[in-house]
Amino acid sequence: MHALSIYKLFACQKIKAIVEFFVSVKIVIKENKIFLSVDVDPVWLARWATGSVNSLWPDCESCFSDLYGGTSPPDTLSEPIDKILRLFDELNFKSTFFFTGYIAELFPNLVKKIAAEGHEIGCHNYEHLDYEYESREKFRNDLEKSKKLLETLLGKEVIGYRSPNSSVPKSIVEDLLEFGIKYDSSVTPTRRIMGKFGDFTNAPQRPYHSKKENIGKEGDSDLVELPWAVFPLLKLPAGSGITHRIFGNVYNNLALNSSLKKGHTAYYFHPYEITQVEEMKKMHLPLKAKIFLQNCGDRYFQMLSIFLRKHQSRLVNGEGLYELVKATTS
Numbered sequence: 001m002h003a004l005s006i007y008k009l010f011a012c013q014k015i016k017a018i019v020e021f022f023v024s025v026k027i028v029i030k031e032n033k034i035f036l037s038v039d040v041d042p043v044w045l046a047r048w049a050t051g052s053v054n055s056l057w058p059d060c061e062s063c064f065s066d067l068y069g070g071t072s073p074p075d076t077l078s079e080p081i082d083k084i085l086r087l088f089d090e091l092n093f094k095s096t097f098f099f100t101g102y103i104a105e106l107f108p109n110l111v112k113k114i115a116a117e118g119h120e121i122g123c124h125n126y127e128h129l130d131y132e133y134e135s136r137e138k139f140r141n142d143l144e145k146s147k148k149l150l151e152t153l154l155g156k157e158v159i160g161y162r163s164p165n166s167s168v169p170k171s172i173v174e175d176l177l178e179f180g181i182k183y184d185s186s187v188t189p190t191r192r193i194m195g196k197f198g199d200f201t202n203a204p205q206r207p208y209h210s211k212k213e214n215i216g217k218e219g220d221s222d223l224v225e226l227p228w229a230v231f232p233l234l235k236l237p238a239g240s241g242i243t244h245r246i247f248g249n250v251y252n253n254l255a256l257n258s259s260l261k262k263g264h265t266a267y268y269f270h271p272y273e274i275t276q277v278e279e280m281k282k283m284h285l286p287l288k289a290k291i292f293l294q295n296c297g298d299r300y301f302q303m304l305s306i307f308l309r310k311h312q313s314r315l316v317n318g319e320g321l322y323e324l325v326k327a328t329t330s
């Protein structure tokens with residue numbers, strides 16, 4: 001080979017190696033994770049349906065009577081959960097499923113089945129209440145009851161917690177740690193909207209160790225907080241199936257991309273969001289409930305599938321991200 005050709009070949013390879021190096025650095029920088037989880041709530045646990053002072057029904061029993069004509073609910077979870085598990089199989093991903101103790105008591109085999117497929121089970125407290133308005137004693141008793149119940153079913157420790165409705169008392173860090181919780185994912189660093197979201201507007205928009213006195217502030221406690229994604233500038237809630245369905249793909253992508261630039265972020269959804277919620281559609285619902293149920297069913301499953309496939313390499317479950325954060329902060 002001519003000497004000049006050899007030189008050109010060598011130079012090309014050098015340039016190629018340099019380009020590959022910078023691309024790989026860029027990928028590492030961009031590879032912040034998305035903590036993907038499922039809150040295993042039937043639609044009747046939504047805040048507007050039961051469990052808050054302004055809900056449609058005062059309690060679950062009166063809701064079951066109206067919706068199903070009985071004193072207990074049918075299993076509306078197994079079918080969408082199966083669909084979710086198959087999607088996660090396709091993505092080769094093991095997620096975190098947060099259960100309330102109440103749902104775990106109703107459907108214990110569902111908890112065991114999900115765990116048997118290698119997914120993490122997290123604690124969603126016992127009832128689906130706004131715990132920031134409940135007494136500390138009620139919070140502690142329900143947390144202990146629910147965690148023990150799940151651990152008995154699983155035969156292993158539960159380390160992750162998410163408060164229902166993201167309604168979390170600020171001073172619960174020591175309580176969570178006392179009961180063996182290692183990470184929490186309840187904080188939404190957004191504006192408080194319609195009485196929802198726990199007033200954590202200025203909380204960090206990336207994982208952090210919580211301050212002992214305030215779960216929304218960074219500190220040196222052992223509790224790791226994994227906050228949800230936020231829509232930029234306006235600080236609106238994002239990173240959930242609810243905001244994704246109601247505000248659409250553009251809103252969701254803007255929020256996730258912006259949050260990923262700040263660090264690891266979180267996205268979660270519910271099994272009822274990928275079903276048609278036919279029983280609800282037959283009812284005369286208030287406007288807020290109709291808005292809340294927008295795009296549930298096949299439409300959302302399609303939106304979700306496209307979104308998750310796009311971010312497949314970033315997906316991580318709660319215990320995975322907890323370990324990652326611990327390894328980089330200790």
Ligand SMILES: [Zn+2]
Pocket residue numbers: 039041124128163164165
């Ligand atoms: Zn929930």
